[in-house]
Amino acid sequence: MDGFFKKLIGSLFFLKNILKKTSDVQPHKKALGKKGEVVAVKFLKKKGYKILQRNYRRKTGEIDIICYDRGSIVFVEVKTRGSDSYGPPELAVTEAKKKQIIKMASRYIAEKKVEGIDLRFDVVSVFYPPAKKHPAITLYKNAFTRTCS
Template identity: 50%
Template sequence: MRGKELGAAGEEAAAQFLQNKGYQILARGYRNRVGEIDIIAIARESLVFVEVKSRSGLGYGHPSEAVTVAKQRRILRMAECYLQQTKQWNQPCRFDVIEVLLDEKNRLEVHHIINAFIS
């Protein structure tokens, strides 16, 4: 599995993981002028903005390390746009990261980091 194929498989695995944990998926691939949020879900009355990072190994570090401060700022701006568009300003929010690693047997391992960064 390479590049976009791994990314798409990772996002699908992340969405399934969240649904299995009882999250309601509201949007996938939400785009606006600033960029994209991979998954927007609701869990226990909170909106959860999820960045999914997939890798085929740890040669370049853990996938979550790719969620830099600059990327976090973009996600925050996109979340503000979503809240404005959907008129949900008073909704509690959090920002999670899901790492997806392709193991040596071509299985996807999912690791969920809750409250990965703060707004």
């Protein structure tokens, strides 16, 4: 039994260290994401977008920014990265994420009783290159449609 308990205790310490490392990373990622959203809002306002809502949340998901641009309600997903080791930020918008955003957009439209207005799905990519003060911001208009696969 002694060997069993030693292994169990060793496993628990290993797991504790993994969880500690994971939780240490999360606040940084969240802070970077929030910073990216703030930058994206300023960027969109300069482009003439009218911000209607930020962080529209329900149990089934979230939309980062909802705005109005030239006769369309625009649902914006913001992706922010501090390095390019996982590729550019916009590639993090997966098919599953697109479907979730589309569902959330439908819910928003139903809640607000919006009819007869065009909808659009944009992505804003915010990249903070190492050792640079200002981020690179790219807007992808019509990044995906309601009929995406």
